[in-house]
Amino acid sequence: MSPPMVLTAAMVGAETTRAQTPHLPITAEEIAEDAARCREAGAAMVHLHVRTPDGKPSQDAELFRAAIRAIRARTDVLIQTSTGGAVGMTVDERCGPLTLTGADRPDMATLTTGTVNFGEEVFWNPRPLVRDIARRIRALGLRPELECFDVGMIDEARYLAKEGLVELPAHFDFVLGVPGTLQARPEVLDFMIASLPEASTWTVAGVGRFQLPFVEEAAKRGGNARVGLEDNIYVSKGVLAKGNWELVADAAKRARAHGREPATPQQARELLRLG
Ligand code: KMH
Ligand code: ZN
Numbered sequence: 356m357s358p359p360m361v362l363t364a365a366m367v368g369a370e371t372t373r374a375q376t377p378h379l380p381i382t383a384e385e386i387a388e389d390a391a392r393c394r395e396a397g398a399a400m401v402h403l404h405v406r407t408p409d410g411k412p413s414q415d416a417e418l419f420r421a422a423i424r425a426i427r428a429r430t431d432v433l434i435q436t437s438t439g440g441a442v443g444m445t446v447d448e449r450c451g452p453l454t455l456t457g458a459d460r461p462d463m464a465t466l467t468t469g470t471v472n473f474g475e476e477v478f479w480n481p482r483p484l485v486r487d488i489a490r491r492i493r494a495l496g497l498r499p500e501l502e503c504f505d506v507g508m509i510d511e512a513r514y515l516a517k518e519g520l521v522e523l524p525a526h527f528d529f530v531l532g533v534p535g536t537l538q539a540r541p542e543v544l545d546f547m548i549a550s551l552p553e554a555s556t557w558t559v560a561g562v563g564r565f566q567l568p569f570v571e572e573a574a575k576r577g578g579n580a581r582v583g584l585e586d587n588i589y590v591s592k593g594v595l596a597k598g599n600w601e602l603v604a605d606a607a608k609r610a611r612a613h614g615r616e617p618a619t620p621q622q623a624r625e626l627l628r629l630g
Contacts, residue, residue, distance in 0.1 A: 360610045361579035361626055362570075363528075364393040365402040366599045369412035369441035370474075376588040377468035378598050382562075383418075387425035390432055392600035393583075397606045397607030397617030399427065400433040402465070402500075402581060403452075404440070407604060412441035414451035420459050427458075433620045433629070435500055435568030438488050442476045446484050453491045463628060464492050464588025465528070466499035466521075470510040478504070480539035485572045487513070487519040498629055500558070501527045504536040506543075509550045516552070524554035528581060531569065532562030538564035544572055556627055562586045570606040574613035579626075582606045 366389060371379050379388040383405075390401050403426075405418040407558065414437070423434055436452035452461055466488055468478045482576055492499045501512050513522040529547050531539035537560045551557060560581035562570030567587075570580040582602040590596040607617045618626060 356596065357614045358577065358617035358626065359622045361558065361604060361618045362398045362603055362606050362610065363400040363402050363435065363579070363581040364390070364398040364599045364603050365560065365581050365584075365585035366390065366393070366408060367404040369404050369439075370407055371588060372396075372586050374597050375412055375582060376587075378595060379540075379584050380599070382408065383421040383425040386422050387429050389598045390426045391429040392598060393603045394430040394432040394620075396413065396600045396603040397610070398432060398603045398617045399620045399623035399628060400435055402435045402583070402585065403461070405438045411586070414440040414448050416451040417456045420455055423455065423459050423461065423573055431558070431620050433623055434460040435465065436461040436490070437465050439465055439467050439478065439502065439556070439601060440574045442475055442478055444475055446487055450491050452481040456495070460495060460498065461566035462498055463627070464495070464497050465502045466492060467502040467504065468508040468515065469505065471504045471533070474534045481515065485515070485566055486518070486520055489515055493520065496628070498522070498526065501525055502530055502534060503527055503547070504530050506537065506550055507545055513552060522554045524628075525552065526556045526558070527551060528558045528560055530562065530586075532561045532565045537570055541572055544569070544576065548576060548608065560586055564592075565601070566587070566628050567609065570609045571613060572613045574610050578608070
């Protein structure tokens with residue numbers, strides 16, 4: 356039998372704006388309501404960024420605390436906080452959510468293992484900064500999701516493992532299709548899977564129009580997928596998704612069409628070795 360498929364909802368991001376879609380959740384309550392609907396639609400995890408009340412990207416610990424509490428008051432979906440934040444943030448800013456402990460601690464945190472062009476800007480991740488974030492994730496007792504915008508970032512994870520900063524096998528997220536980085540093509544996905552350290556798990560996040568088709572590419576290959584307004588705002592050509600939940604519902608349908616049932620949070624915990 357095919358393994359359950361972990362669907363992650365990247366709900367907010369740092370780049371999507373309310374001018375692009377009125378359905379972007381911004382407040383803790385809006386995020387929590389959409390997260391609960393995502394869970395009902397088949398998401399096991401949310402990838403979380405937060406915003407200030409006027410919609411600016413932020414990595415403020417208190418904004419994360421409020422969002423995490425609001426989500427957990429409504430649903431058991433796993434919460435993976437971003438440490439990428441927005442282009443141009445300092446490492447201390449980016450690590451705001453890693454200061455949350457006890458009941459407010461996230462379930463997982465992202466770790467990007469290299470620098471890339473990011474649209475017209477640069478998502479800056481030199482080795483010392485990556486090591487710093489990796490240490491903070493470990494200190495909080497979390498497993499990272501290794502965000503790979505290029506194949507070399509998988510090799511860099513092996514290097515971090517040699518340094519004792521990341522444990523292998525690990526969980527990877529291939530983000531394909533950001534302008535200026537590796538684009539979403541099936542043969543790229545095959546090469547990334549072939550490049551993984553043994554027994555590692557993976558998710559693919561196709562950006563823009565690649566998002567929903569790449570749920571199917573992942574389903575066919577036994578992997579997992581990320582959808583949501585961080586990476587794509589359309590449920591079909593020219594039609595805005597009415598919330599993250601609508602993208603998750605579409606992804607769940609595509610997963611099932613390939614014999615993959617969406618994983619529950621508990622199944623995701625086991626599959627991704629979150630303990
Ligand atoms: N907003 C991007 C610059 C992550 O969340 O870890 C980085 C990002 C990655 O979204
Ligand atoms: Zn993100």
